[in-house]
Amino acid sequence: MHKEILEDIGEKELINRLGKFMPKNQVSDDCALIKTKNENLLVNTDSLVENVHFNETSICPQDLGWKAVVSNISDLLSSGSKKTIGITISLILPTATEWVWVEQLYKGMNKALNKYGGIILGGDCSKGDEKIISITAFGIQGELELRRNACKPGDIILTTGIHGLSKLGFMMQNKINFDNNISLNKRLINKSIKHFCRPKIYPNFLKNLIKTRSNKKIKRIGCTDSSDGLFQAIQDLAIASNCKAIMNYEKIPKDKDWPRGDKWDEYYFFGGEDYELVFSLPKKWANNLSKLNKNIYQIGYFTNGEPSIEFKDNKKNKLFNAKPFKHF
DSSP: OOOOOHHHHHHHHHHHHHGGGSSTTTTSSSSEEEOOSSSOEEEEEEEEEBTTTBOTTTOOHHHHHHHHHHHHHHHHHTTTEEEEEEEEEEEEEOTTOOHHHHHHHHHHHHHHHHHHOOEEEEEEEEEOSSOEEEEEEEEEEOSSEEEGGGOOTTOEEEESSOOSHHHHHHHHHTTOOOOTTOOOOHHHHHHHHHHHHSOOOOTTHHHHHHHHOSOTTOOEEEEEEOTTOHHHHHHHHHHHHTOEEEEOGGGSOOOTTOOOSHHHHHHHHHOOOOOOEEEEEOHHHHHHHHHHOTTOEEEEEEESSSSEEEESSGGGGGGGGSOOOOOO
16 A cells, blocks of 8 residues: 655645644744734744755855845745744754854854844754754734735736746856856856845835835735745745736846746746745735835736636746646
8 A cells, every 4th residue: 555755745735734733724824923912923934954955065054044044034024024033043963063164154144133133042953964954933913914815806916026046046056057058147147146145035025015005904915935936926825815826927027137948937937045025916006016116026917716827928838837846
């Protein structure tokens, strides 16, 4: 008799099954909401695993520390956090790990916390065969609740920036060969490596949302981040909100030197670790926000229908035959 293994069921199905042991809707977003008498808390846990997310070739320990913090704060922001309180850190390290590696890791974490807010609250250490950095981040829920299941038919789909750069940076750092016909300029290479090693996030995002809100009665909007890729982010929103996403390929923002071709479209949509915010707003609100911030792009809309993604140009739909990043 065949026994199910994690490779068979995949990450999403694993999370769905684990959700049966928790309160209803507890796993529908990356962050958990804890209600208190004063201000509600948002809690997020994210892990980086050696030889899955990083290796000694791809990233230095200080950049890794920065990235470990940013990946968690990004999830807090995508749920509507107005302030990061702090983080706890769980380290699993081989006994042969040099102290200077750990020291540089923590320096990178502190640099990210100094820029985006929060302090190190504590943590735990243990030994293991490979390095694992697991962080739990705590934030304060803001006035607007950002949730994956809050998208509505008619909403405009927006994103905070360009995708695919982190994937390219990862490939450059790991010296992965490209098609001989592709020539990448130095500016794009350097930009991509920086995007992979030192991703940025958007601490003023919530303030700008509130500033441009056309209807103050709206308290919830659909949102997630693109840590698992742009395709996965939109798919998560569509499934959680029971809507169909229609994407406009021509409106997708790309770097001016990003190569053309199906393979490069796959890097763009399925690359992951860009930590851009992907969200939906009513049309008037979306227009107000786009005018305030020219680096926010309208890339499609939600409509009634089975939860799925389609391009406005049907010729591009074959792109979605590719598979997103898998943890198992």
